Amino acid sequence: MADEAAQAFEDLRGEVSLIRRAVERLTAERAEPSDAPDYSETLGVISQNVLAAAQRIDAVVNSPALLLTPEELNRQVIEAAYNARREDHRLFLAAQQGFETVARQLTLQLHSHTEADKQRRRLRHVGLASLAAGVLLWAILAGPLVRAMPSSWLWPELMAARTLRMPMWQSGQRLMRAASPTAFAGILSSNRLIIANRDTLDACRKKAARAKKAVRCEIQVMAEE
Structure with missing residues (x-):
């Protein structure tokens, strides 16, 4: 040719x-x-x-x-085609390695997120269990612990007032009313009677102190409305 x-x-x-x-x-x-x-x-x-x-x-x-002879020309064409295919194969392998690397990274990230979710759930369960155990222990030990303290510290009274979210005086009235409404009504009636006859009762106390014995006193009782 x-x-x-x-x-x-x-x-x-x-x-x-x-x-x-x-x-x-x-x-x-x-x-x-x-x-x-x-x-x-x-x-x-x-x-x-x-x-x-x-x-x-x-x-x-x-x-x-x-x-060039036909054989030499054919050889060069085959060699050029082989080199082109080899370069394409190299690029394909590089792309495949890149895809595999990305896939491994995504798998690791997914596994990490899954483990993090599991740890958060475990911590949440442990926290709830600890809270429940703490509440139970406080309910069991609070009474004996408070009663073991000196009475002058008034821990039971303070705990009752804080539980009712009231001052100690008002919380005491509420506790008495809840414990015995009739007795609490009698206390209120007696308190009103004493307040209405405060001066008379003071004079009677002084008279009894001088006589060193019980004396009679006249008081006024207001009619109930």
């Missing part, structure tokens, strides 16, 4: 050489005196074009590709 192409270009180069010599001959003949029109300038341009074409043909004929 290479020999046939080279022969064809060689024949073409010979024909171009013949044309060039013919043009040069015509140019020389036109250089002699004559009455015919002067085509020397036109023939010069044609000659230059023919020379340029001949040079390009020489470059093509001397091209390394035309010097």
Whole structure:
């Protein structure tokens, strides 16, 4: 194949050489005196074009590709295809490794999030269990612990007042009313009677203190509305 192409270009180069010599001959003949029109300038341009074409043909004929045998050309084509496939295979392996790396990272992150959720649930369960145990222990031990303290500290009374969210006086009244409504009503009635006869009762106390014995006192009882 290479020999046939080279022969064809060689024949073409010979024909171009013949044309060039013919043009040069015509140019020389036109250089002699004559009455015919002067085509020397036109023939010069044609000659230059023919020379340029001949040079390009020489470059093509001397091209390394035309010097290759069919077997060598086939070998180079196969080698180029192999190199291209090898590069594609390398790029494919690199992309596959990248995908595998991303997949491993996503798996690790998912596993980490799952473990974190499990730990949060365990901590929440432990916290709730600890709170329940603390409440139970306080309910069991609060009474004995408070009663074991000195009575002057008033811990039971303070705990009752804080539980009812009231001052100690009002919380005491509420406890008495809840314990015995009738007795609490009697206490209120007696308190009103004492307040209404405060001066009389004070005088009777002084009289009893001087006599050193019980004395009679007259008090006023207001009618109930």
